[in-house]
Amino acid sequence: MTLAVFDTAAIKKTATSQLVLDTVRDALIAHAEGRTSVPPPLHLDFPETDGDCHVKAGWITGATDFTVKIATGFYRNPALGLPTNHGLVCVVSAHTGQVRALLDDRGLLTAWRTAAAGALITHAMARPDAVILAVFGTGEQARLQATWLAELRPVSTVLVHGRNPHRAAALCDDLISRGLPARPASAQQAAAADMVITTTPATVPVLDAAQVREGAHVTGIGTDMPHKNELPPALFHRAELIATDDHAQCLDHGDFGHAVRAGATARDGDIAAGLLLGTPVDRPDTAITVADLTGVGALDAALASAVLDQLLH
Template sequence: MTPPVFDTAAIVRATTPEMVLTAVRDTLIAHAHGRTTVPPPLHLQFPDADGDCHVKAGWVTDTPDFTVKIATGFYRNPTAGLPTNHGLVCVVSARTGQIRAILDDQGLLTAWRTAAAGALATHAMARPDAATLAVFGTGEQARLQVEWLARLRPIDTVLVHGRSLDKTGALCKEFNTLGLHARPALADEAAAADMVITTTPATVPVLQAGHVRAGAHVTGIGTDMPHKSELPPGLFARAALIATDDHQQCLDHGDFGHAVRAGSTTDTSDTPVGLLLERPIERPDGAITVADLTGVGALDAAVASAVLRELAP
């Protein structure tokens, strides 16, 4: 029998931010305690098209489904009027191996689970009184990171740093429409915010370690392939606390791994971000904290299963 295929419109109707945040939080905690199965991601690069593809799989122990997900990013697409990201999620029974459903989400669930993971980590690791947020990047994920973090804590000011002045201005206008008081900022000013989130496909660091102020928190989410890099190794040397979503992945192709190979930190200096979500952390006001998030396949499984329960109860 042909498995059902659910399109983006159906997925949007069935999904709430609260559902995604809960699934991501619970799964990051489970992952930190070894209650997931996550094989290494498969990566493909298409240099001539400025594109890449990830294939990720994951399963949360004792849950009925696992998933295999294809996610693509083709960064010239906007010039042709096409979205940068695309993809789908295949939900498979962990009891029979039968394909239960195809979620033709066009990359939306990946975007949402990434936004949830970044927002949760930033909220947990930033100072309680941190209220100025800077985002590096002007794409969909930059927008989502700010909007989803604003669900978890008050934000006084949003600083946006991007390569395109037009896109930076447009994103600030969108944030201002939501009452988030946004404005463009140069890289050094953005790096000095209370909270910094980087959301780019950069291959070299987008900020300088010395521009990050004492007491700040930085979350990097764009370094999801070995050739990418957003956060400088020197930032990890300054950090009092380093969190990773998956230790081995972040060593292999995260900014944490780049810092380890540069000698700026050790390969045992990180803490699973799930442990920091499980209980409140103690952080001196002047400490710098860093989260390196490379995307865990078990998050896709948890979110897709939660959505499918709504679509096909």
């Protein structure tokens, strides 16, 4: 039997942002409730080319499929006229072990999963009246975080901070074309927003904890390997509520782990992000809240299976 292979065109034609958001929400809740199987991710680092590779697998208890995913990020690629991210997802039957399909998504599902998780958690943890968003980073993920969060709550302004002013301006133009007012901002201006999402491959913190205002929420999504670090330990020390998508992963290679090792917060000072999605978060208006997301294989499994079901029907 010929193996079914679906490319990005087919996936984009079939999957909607609502399907992705709903699937990722349910998978985060399942993971928080212990209804998943997620082995530690495999990481490869390629410092000579500023690249990295992640191999993640996951399964939600009772689901018909599990997945094995390869995702790469090579951060010099834009200068070569190539996309930063690439990869594919192998969807396997959890009943027979037979490969059902390959999703040749070139990293698309990883980007969507990451964007959905970041938007869902930011929406859940930010103040209900928070409307000013800042993104650190100027790539696809920064755009997705802003546009998908805007599907969940009103966003009045997007502040964009990036090392390259031309890319920051280009992202602002893109967001404006999508109906989101946006403008470039300094790191200090961005750190003072109501909601902050960091989307970089940084190895040192991208913002100053002292510049984050009381009542703000910060989500970090870029620290997915031990050598990366976006959020300073001092921010976790200031936070009244810390959420992680996976406690063990975030301790091992997330910003939360950096903060714990620095003595800024306790090892058990976090709550599972999925537990915050079912009911409104009880947070004082002056509280600083932080989410550390390292990417969970069960979310990839749920999303790939949901997309494949759409493709086959």
